[in-house]
Amino acid sequence: MRPRLVLIGTGGTIAATAGDARTLTGYRVTQGIEAMLAAIPGAADVADIRCEQPFNVDSRDLSTAQVLRLARAADRHLRHPDVDGVVITHGTDSLEETAFLLHLTVRSPKPIVLVGAMRPASALSADGPLNLINALLAAADPASRDRGVLVVMNDCIVAARHAAKRHTTRVDAFGTGGAGVLGAVTDGRVRYAMRPDLPGTAAFSLAGLRALPPVDIVLDYQDAPAHPYAAAIQAGVRGIVVASMGNGSLSPAAARGCAQASRRGLVCVRASRVPEGLVTDADGGPMAAHALNPLQARIALRLALARGMTRAEIGDLLKLL
Numbered sequence: 241m242r243p244r245l246v247l248i249g250t251g252g253t254i255a256a257t258a259g260d261a262r263t264l265t266g267y268r269v270t271q272g273i274e275a276m277l278a279a280i281p282g283a284a285d286v287a288d289i290r291c292e293q294p295f296n297v298d299s300r301d302l303s304t305a306q307v308l309r310l311a312r313a314a315d316r317h318l319r320h321p322d323v324d325g326v327v328i329t330h331g332t333d334s335l336e337e338t339a340f341l342l343h344l345t346v347r348s349p350k351p352i353v354l355v356g357a358m359r360p361a362s363a364l365s366a367d368g369p370l371n372l373i374n375a376l377l378a379a380a381d382p383a384s385r386d387r388g389v390l391v392v393m394n395d396c397i398v399a400a401r402h403a404a405k406r407h408t409t410r411v412d413a414f415g416t417g418g419a420g421v422l423g424a425v426t427d428g429r430v431r432y433a434m435r436p437d438l439p440g441t442a443a444f445s446l447a448g449l450r451a452l453p454p455v456d457i458v459l460d461y462q463d464a465p466a467h468p469y470a471a472a473i474q475a476g477v478r479g480i481v482v483a484s485m486g487n488g489s490l491s492p493a494a495a496r497g498c499a500q501a502s503r504r505g506l507v508c509v510r511a512s513r514v515p516e517g518l519v520t521d522a523d524g525g526p527m528a529a530h531a532l533n534p535l536q537a538r539i540a541l542r543l544a545l546a547r548g549m550t551r552a553e554i555g556d557l558l559k560l561l
Contacts, residue, residue: 243287243324243325243380244322244323245287245289245323245324245325245326245376246289246290246323246325246326246327247273247289247291247326247327248273248292248293248294248328248329249292249296249329250293250294250296250299250302250328250329250330250331251295251330252298252329252331252332252357253267253331253332253356253357253360254356254357254361254368254371255269255270255271255272255276255329256269256270256271256298256362257271257360257361257362258360258362261363261364263360263362263363264360267360267362269297269298271361272293273293273296273329274291276361276368276372277291279361280369280372280373283369283372283376286373286376286377287324287376287379289376294306297331298331298333299332299335299338299356300334302331302334304542307338308341308446308449308450308452310328310342311341311342311345311446314326314328314342314346314352315345315346315446318346318348318350324379325353325384326350326379327353327354327372327375327376328354329355329372330354330356332358332405332413332414335391335403335405336391336400336404337535338354339354339389339391340535340539341539341543342354342400343388343401343438343441344441344443344539344540344561345443345445345446345449346389346442347441350385351379351384351387351390352389352390353375353376353379353384354375354390354392355371355372355391355393356368356393357371358413371392371393371394373428374395374425375392377429378430384430386435387399387422388401388436388441389401390422391403392425393411393414394411394412394414397422397423397425397430397432398416398419398421398422399419401438401440402419402436403415404417406515417516420434422435439560439561440557440561443540443560443561444543444544444546444547449543449546452542452543453477453478453479453542453546454475454476454477455477455479455480456472456477456479456481457483457534457535458472458481458494458497459483460482460483460490460513461491462491463491464491464493464494466494466496468497469494469497469498469500470500472501472506473501478542478545479508479541479542480497480508480526481509481511481538481541482498482508482534483512484511484512484513484519485513485514486514487517487518487519488512488520488526488528490525490526498525502526507541507551508525508526509526509527509537509541509558510529511532511537513534518530518531527554527555529558530558530561532561540558541554544557
């Protein structure tokens with residue numbers, strides 16, 4: 241029996257066009273998912289594919305409500321016995337954020353594969369068509385089961401837990417740092433080299449989750465001011481993630497700002513602006529994000545606050561993710 245996939249289109253560069261084939265920026269989202277699939281030779285031959293288009297936007301415009309809607313849709317499809325996997329086309333600007341939220345909220349042995357493009361569909365050497373076929377192949381392959389949420393870009397298969405956009409424009413923009421890639425799609429064949437360790441997979445249920453509390457990220461640096469923390473408190477956020485220096489080191493203003501925020505009942509977390517390495521525990525002050533980068537720490541903290549977790553429970557959770 242042919243694999244049965246649900247292809248969910250959300251927009252992004254992969255669904256965009258520009259007025260000139262040499263234009264790689266300044267494009268607009270113009271293509272729906274069904275038209276996109278039909279225009280790619282061989283894509284529909286990979287599996288029996290059912291298309292769905294909940295929205296069609298640039299990923300920089302995505303709201304929390306839309307991302308939660310997407311997560312619920314993916315979860316619903318994967319629970320259906322007639323679906324073998326889900327592929328989601330997504331803009332690359334915030335793809336890693338959606339991927340990590342799915343990693344924390346959707347539990348299924350069936351694969352969820354996110355895919356995007358760095359060049360619009362109208363460009364010379366557009367990367368979207370091959371990326372999409374590779375994503376469909378990965379989702380249709382039985383070897384992709386029990387590997388968690390995946391991102392397929394530029395022939396590589398990476399775990400959503402470690403995926404990050406590491407270049408602004410190149411087609412090899414997505415990487416994992418020291419975690420490494422799980423596998424690749426070569427000449428239409430899916431080849432895996434490793435199976436990911438997936439701590440914290442589906443740590444949160446989607447049941448009843450319709451909104452997430454606001455959490456800000458504040459960048460720390462030499463001679464940083466304290467007013468971002470005062471502004472966050474005044475705005476009514478529930479938590480602050482500091483993209484701090486080094487191993488979670490805080491400038492004097494950041495330390496004062498977090499102390500003030502904590503007194504007001506906010507939960508503060510020290511992540512690092514450094515791309516690789518852990519943030520270790522320290523005596524007093526904000527809790528450590530450990531292996532999570534600032535974007536991931538913000539998503540985890542929002543989900544934890546939405547579920548009413550205590551500060552101690554959040555601290556324990558961050559150690560596991």
